[in-house]
Each structure stands twice: as structure tokens, then as C-alpha cells.
Amino acid sequence: MKALSSAPHRRLNALTGEWVLVSPHRTQRPWLGQKEAGSNEKPPTHDEKCYLCPGNARMGGERNPDYVGPFVFNNDFSALLPQQTGSSASPGEGLFRYEEVAGECRVICFSPRHDLTLPDLSLQEIRQVIDTWAGQTEELGRKYRWVQIFENKGAIMGCSNPHPHGQVWASSFIPNEPAKEDVQQRRYYEREGRTLLSDYAEREMVDRERIVVENADWLAVVPYWAVWPFETLLLPKVPVRRLPDLDEARRLSLAKILKAMLSGYDQLFETSFPYSMGWHGAPYGDEPGEHWHVHAHFYPPLLRSASVKKFMVGYELLAEAQRDLAAETAAARLREACGS
């Protein structure tokens, strides 16, 4: 696999069935383009003007309680609405197909503290966030087929408020990305009788070159098919279908690995590392979903420093995702930043 770290090639994303173009020699390219504004100001512990801080008024007018642990509320500007009733899939016609959809969008404040991020929290507090993710998934899974837990972190990722928070968007339909993963995981399971990601994890534990950090239960790797420069895939070493299925021990070890890898991200460019992250687990509905293996994707945009990001633009939008750094190189740097 020598050539894979220097010559241009494509890799197949086994989870989605899509390719990524890898051009490792491009890392030499000088960057003359846009620089992102750094944000090294330290926010206050409580911000009078923050609509997520305890006791403050939200944009919809409601007032937040004096919460102490994670706090969940309905998104005041939800992209999905529960109103619609049953009529679900109205196929529209021919080239103009559409579907009515139903869903709910919520916001999860991770902590009452305005100035902290996930890795700044104690293991106990991170554990509470994990329990909230699992609880929301379970509750919304009773009504909807898909529950998307995610976090946009940093202004560069469209996050409009530094107060540590994530979101949940639950929907009556299975969105594009998990639908692709469903197909690929199902095919693999039917053929091999094992989840795709348990076999993948096993291979990564032998190869070791893409591991960022691990513990007894969890593995964080820069996946072989990573698109974003320092993308990571976080997964349990043995198959677990969904977040609510995680036992006590695995929730605690998840808190530990999250703290380790997110602290590593922050080390890498000495900045509070921006990213979008989210969880994928078995959809709800009629099927047992044995082919699913729960996992989180972290998609951070930074490429060379706190101010130079990877632009997913012309070629990427029109043709195919492209990266300038081999996954193995990125993993080595992140591993070092994690001190593991």
C-alpha cells in the first residue's frame, strides 16, 4: 500500500458505496485564498444575551429553566414539523416526485456553562450528554423512523451560538446518507453474517495505522475512505445497533474516548476545533436492523491550521469528493495530538 500515501488514487467508502479521490501530493500546494477568522476570545461562563443560557429568554419568547445538566427543548425554527398526518408517501409524479414528511427538531444544551465545550466537561457530565442522546433517540424512535443526533461546532460550521449544544432532527423518512449506509450494511451482513463495521474495526486493529485513539470498548479511526482532512469514525468494537442499546460500561468508556479524541482535535491546531458530528444507528420501524452497527462521524473542515480549511467546492460538488492528505497521515498527526 506504499503508493497509497503518495500517488493519486480513489478509495471506496464501504459504508456509502461512494468514491473519494485522494491526491496526497497536493499537500505541497501553497494557500493564497480565504483565511478564517480565529476566535481565541474566551466567552463568559454565563452570557446575558445567549438564548441557550439558563434563565434567559429564547427567540420564540419562552424562558429557559435554571437547568443544571443537559437541557432539551423544541427548536424554535424547526425544519421538520409534526403536524402532517399519516398520508406519508405521496409519490408525486414522474420527474416531479415529492413526499410529505413529518418530524421534530430539538436542541440539546450540553451544559449550563456558556464557556465550555464537550471535552471541557467532566466524564460524568459527558456521560449525561450520552444518556440524553440515547434517551432522545429512544423517545423519538417511538414516533419516527429516523432520529438524527448531531452537533455543529464553531462559527465556520454554521453554528450561530458558542454555547455548547447539539441538535436532534427526527423524521418520518430515512434520509439519503443513512439510506446508503443501510443498503451497504445490509448487503454485507447478508453475505458475511457479520456487521460490516465489526469486520472493519477488526482490520483496523490489526493495521493500526489509521487508529487515533481506542479503549476496551471503542475505536476512533480516520477511516480508510475519509473525505474531510481530519475526519474520524468512532465505533464500538463489537456490534451495537443503536445508542439506547449501550450498557452502563460502554457509556462510560464512550465518555472517556470522546474526551480523549476531542481534546486531541483541540491540540492539533491549538484551537477549539470546529466540526459537524452525528450518530448513525439502526432506523426504527418494522425491521430488526441486525445489519446495523452504531457509529459517529466527525467531519471537521480544517486542513492546515486554525485558519485554513478545505473547501468542498467546484470539483467536489460537481464530480467527486477530493482530499489532499492521505488518511494514514492525518491519523498519525491526530494520534500524536491525542498523546496516544
Place this chain on the structure above:
Amino acid sequence: MKALSSAPHRRLNALTGEWVLVSPHRTQRPWLGQKEAGSNEKPPTHDEKCYLCPGNARMGGERNPDYVGPFVFNNDFSALLPQQTGSSASPGEGLFRYEEVAGECRVICFSPRHDLTLPDLSLQEIRQVIDTWAGQTEELGRKYRWVQIFENKGAIMGCSNPHPHGQVWASSFIPNEPAKEDVQQRRYYEREGRTLLSDYAEREMVDRERIVVENADWLAVVPYWAVWPFETLLLPKVPVRRLPDLDEARRLSLAKILKAMLSGYDQLFETSFPYSMGWHGAPYGDEPGEHWHVHAHFYPPLLRSASVKKFMVGYELLAEAQRDLAAETAAARLREACGS
């Protein structure tokens, strides 16, 4: 279709087979997040430090000729390289599949003038750019299966130099996005005996509500399945497979519609409108590609003003593209900006 402009729904992209979540009621959402830096400085007609201006030295050391029309050169930091020989598809194994690839990347300067953009050029000059796109497609199509013509415009789209220019990346493989369009167009053609986009264009010419601008040969619409707020699809009204197949008359009418629609974009938020655009036409290779209908996609990121863009982040990356503005509303605004 009343409900389609107010209630959340999904629409199917007939060209790719993927869905987009549409939440038209979200346009009311206040924006408290990152604002993009405006760039209302007017650049000089010739910039001593620009590596694309005539007579200047490039980063690789070479000097540009004193060109007068469009000027094409090899990208000094190509993501694809011609070196590799024939061995093409080496499937790798199992979950770790890869392919060796070959290709070439070039830069196309649209004009010697540093301070102009495509719509500022005369019809004759735009026509020369079109001829260059067609010529490059034809030339590189003799060696490669796919020729991706594209332009990243504006710092916000990762463009590192305001000098008007686009790129060509030719590759031994058909990238993800055109591969999806190939499947969908082929299926349609086999079933209906007509190209998907000629039927689509016909319907749009009856409906009219998504038309931005048109002339005898060309149609620009905000497609029914648009993802980006002011995305447009530009296509010939009758099937043409590839850019090199366009006759004299269609090249001139293309220059005209490009000038009209790009001037409209610039009017919309009174700013030089950033976007990524690119052409898709029949791949080269063994097949005739009768199912293909050449077209250009324009993906502009701006949402509400010159400084507020749409972020394609958490939900979009992890689940599914989402938009806050119905395609029909966007088309009406763009149509007005084009004065058509």
C-alpha cells in the same frame, strides 16, 4: 402544489436519484451566526502580483504569455496526474478497495483582464470561453473518460484569485456525481426513448414558475430539486450530448443566456455573486451516450444577502440536503433580478 411552497416536504432529484428536504417556513429564522466578509473593492485591470495575469510568473516558476483571449495551462498543483499507466482498475480488496487513477488538471483564464468576471465580458469574449470549454472537452476526451469543466468563483467558494478563471480536471474514471446522473438518465432513456432532460425542459416550459431566463435554444431554471438556495440548471431545449456538439448558433445563444443569468445573479444581492459551476455531458469511452443531455449546474452559497450564506453542515452532511426556500420562490426572485 400549493402545499409545496409552505409545508415541509422532500423532493426527488430525478438526475441523481437523491432527495432534498425542503422547509420553506424556515425563511423566517433570524440569523445570528457568521457573516461573510464583503468584497466591494474593485481590483486593478492588471495586478503585478497575480499569477494569472498576462506576462506574470506562475507559482511553478513559468511565465504566462501576453495572452489576449482565453488562456489554458497545466495546473501547477494538479490533483490528478497523467503518469499512471493502463493498469487502471485494481479493485483492492473487501472493505479496503481502491483504484489507481490517471488524469490532468488545467486552468482556463477567461480573459487577460484581472478585474472582469464572466458577465462583464462581451458576447464575443464569452463565446471564446465557450469554445475553449468545448475544445478542452474534446481534446481531453480523446484520452480520458470524464472531462470536468468547472469554475469556483469568489473567496467564499475557495477561489484563491479573483482573476476570472475556471478549471478542467479530466480523469480515467467517471466520478460519483456524473455516475449517478448516468444511471438515472440511462434508465429514463431506456424506458421513454427520450432524454430525461428534454422531457423535464418541456414540463418547465409549460409550468413556467421555475424559469429564470430563456431564449430560443436554452433554458435556465431553479430545478424542482434544487439544493442550494439560488441553484440553477442551464440546459439546451433539445438534446445535445456534449459541449463540442453545440453548433454555431447554440454557442452564441449560450453566450447570451450566460450573460443574462450571471448578470441577474450579480443584481440579486448587489454583489459579485459567488458560486461553483460546472458542465456535465456524455462520458467518453465505448458507449454512444444517447441518454445524455448536456447541462450546467450553478451552485451559489448565498441565502439572504451578500454576507449570509447557507451552511451545508450537520444535518446536511450526516443525513440529507436541506433548504429553507422553495425553488419556486427562488426562481421568482432570480427572474426579477434578470429582468425577464
